[in-house]
Amino acid sequence: MPFIRKLQRRKLSGGGTSRKTPANPPSHTDSSGPVSGESLSARLNWMKQELKDSSDIIYREFTISSGQRCALVYVRGMIAQETTQQFIVRSLQRESAQLEEKDIYQFLFEDKALSVSQAEVIDEMNQAVQAVLNAGALLLIDGDKRMLTFSISAYPTRGIDEAPNESVIRGSREAFIEDLEKNLTMLRRRIKSKHFKTPSINKGRETRTSVVLAYVENVCKPELLEEIKRRLSHIDMDGVLGSAYLEETIEDNPYSPFPQIQYTERPDVVSAALLEGRIAILVDGTPIVLLVPVTLPMLLQSAEDYYQRYIAANWIRWIRYFFVLASLTLPSIYIAVTTFHPEMIPAQLLITVAASREIVPFPALWEAFAMELAFEALREASIRIPKSIGQAVSIIGALIIGTAAVQAGIVSAAMVIIVSLTGIASFIIPHFDLGLALRLLRFPIMILASMFGLYGVTCGMILIYIHLVNLRSFGVPYLSPIAPLVTEDLGDTFLRAPWWKMNKRPVQLTNNQVRQTDDPRAWVKEKGDLE
Structure with missing residues (x-):
């Protein structure tokens, strides 16, 4: 930075080559940057050097009626320019005629010369640069090292809309945006x-x-x-x-x-x-x-569970738990039963399955792998391609590929049904990342099933359970309140208790467990006027 400091000294001294110290030399501090004095020109030159090659940075210099030079620095497109012009520039030019011997910042704040309420005084140049980059307007006044930052950001944002990935029937329609x-x-x-x-x-x-x-x-x-x-x-x-x-x-x-x-x-x-x-x-x-x-039970809960009546919410939650297990183990169980345990299948169904697999040249594992990978490819393609054709591609692709594969003898009809049910079951999981984890774990369990039958499936599930038991989320057991068992928190796990029964918060999450003190259904015990 020596060259910049030398250039600043030359500009302050009138542009000559003399090294004469100016009458009001700027103060230098390590925390505030090379320039933190009262000279407006020096501070503007330093900011232009720091923010050089930034065409969207606006430096607007003007003079108020008291004769003082001012400058307004901001990023074009990130602040409300009409507000800046009307309530800052014009207000300063109009009201500063009343400024005599009074301190200008006292005049601006105590006398309320400006109509912008969100303003802050700073005196460090690094803070000034950061304020400009944070969508603020920076006001510099010649002869005073203090600066004003105004929070008048007005950059374009997306409107509040419904949550596309967590839709509900009875709940709120608001979703977060990027602001x-x-x-x-x-x-x-x-x-x-x-x-x-x-x-x-x-x-x-x-x-x-x-x-x-x-x-x-x-x-x-x-x-x-x-x-x-x-x-x-x-x-x-x-x-x-x-x-x-x-x-x-x-x-x-x-x-x-x-x-x-x-x-x-x-x-x-x-x-x-x-x-x-x-x-x-x-x-x-x-x-x-x-x-x-x-915790894992939290990831299996949906916002819809708390807006519906608890009887219907419990029924939906049971269905969700069943299909979560099915999305992980259904193809593996099919492979294990058809390969190692055909005696578990009823005779008539076994004859049908055997007839459908008679022309398939691949073992059940490769058959399942091929269909699962094809289903994953269709699922990913439906997400990436434009929405106007995404749904059509996914449905037509599944129908055509599945039918053609069965007719060509590449896969059996039973395998197409199993993979389709597994895919539907994975869509029931409310949390996408949890569903993705189960989709990934499905493949090693299929390999264990093809090697050891149902014994391999059981070993795979035990290994997953051991991993879940040892998993923590910021110190909280991942399977809480199931393992370790916390009986008072089970009212919102496999079942969703009615609101008038959930008097306490989860033990693992808070020390303040009292959610409600009085019984909301106490009025039932009292005889009302309508009876």
Whole structure:
């Protein structure tokens, strides 16, 4: 930086080659940058040097009626330019005529010369540069080293719409968007409590992405909050462009196929999790919010379970648990039974299955592998291609390929049915990453089934269970409250108890377990006026 400092001294001295010290030399501090004095020209030159080759940075210089030179620095397209022109520039030019011997910042704040409420005074140049890059307007005044930053960001954002991946029938239709402030507003509108806290940190050396930890102070465990802050403090990367960047660096076991952090795009799901004692991690620029800690039963719950009547919700939850098990083991059981245990199949069905497999030249394992890979390819293709033709390709592809494969004798009709049922079962899983983990584990279990029959399937399930028992999510057992068994938390696991029975929060998540104190159904015991 010696050359820049020399150039700044020359500009301050009038552009000559003399090394004469100017009358008002700028002060230099390591924390604020090379220039932090009162000269407007020096500060603007330093900022232009720091932000050079940035065509979207606007430097607007103007003079107010008191004779002082001012400059406004901002990023084009990221602030409300009409607000800047009307409430900052024109207000300064109009109201500054009243400025005599009064301090200009006292005049701006105490006399309310400006109509912009969100303003902050700074005096360090590095803070000034960061304020401009954070979609703020920076006001510099000649003769005063203090600067004003105005929060008047107005960059284009997507409107609030329905959650595309977590749709419900009776619940809220709102979903998070890429704007962090609007996401926090949706949470604050649901949790109107002084205990709702949202501290913010920046991650990414180049992106300086805002990351917010949202929690309810009197419900959340302090040690959980400190652990999350400790893990986030170790992140030092060049950019954080999404919540997945943080997820992979703070989870307990990154080599496990099972997700140890839940993500969602629904504000009501996040609000319910915060009231249980969990912590949400919001990242600017993404609609996906992370929730920690999480357990396997939580990943098998849907927002719809809590909006329907508990009888219907319990029936749907039982179906979901059954098909989750089917999505993992159905092809393996078919391979094991047809290869090692045909006596388990009824005689008439066995004759039908044997007749369909008579012309198939491949063993059951290769037959299942081929159909599963084809189904995975169709599923991925339906996601990547345009939505207008994606559904047609997936349906037509499945029908044509399945029918043609059976007629050509490549696979049996029974295998097509098994793979189709397995695919449908995997779509029932509410959490996509959990469904993907089960899809991946399906293949090694199929190999064990082809080698050892049902004994291999059982061994594979035991190995998965041992892994799940040893898995943790921020210190919480992954199979809680099943293993270890916590009987008071079973009311929202295999069954969903009615709301008037769920008086306590989960034991593993919070120290404040009292959710409701009075019996909401106490009115039943009293004789009403309508009787």
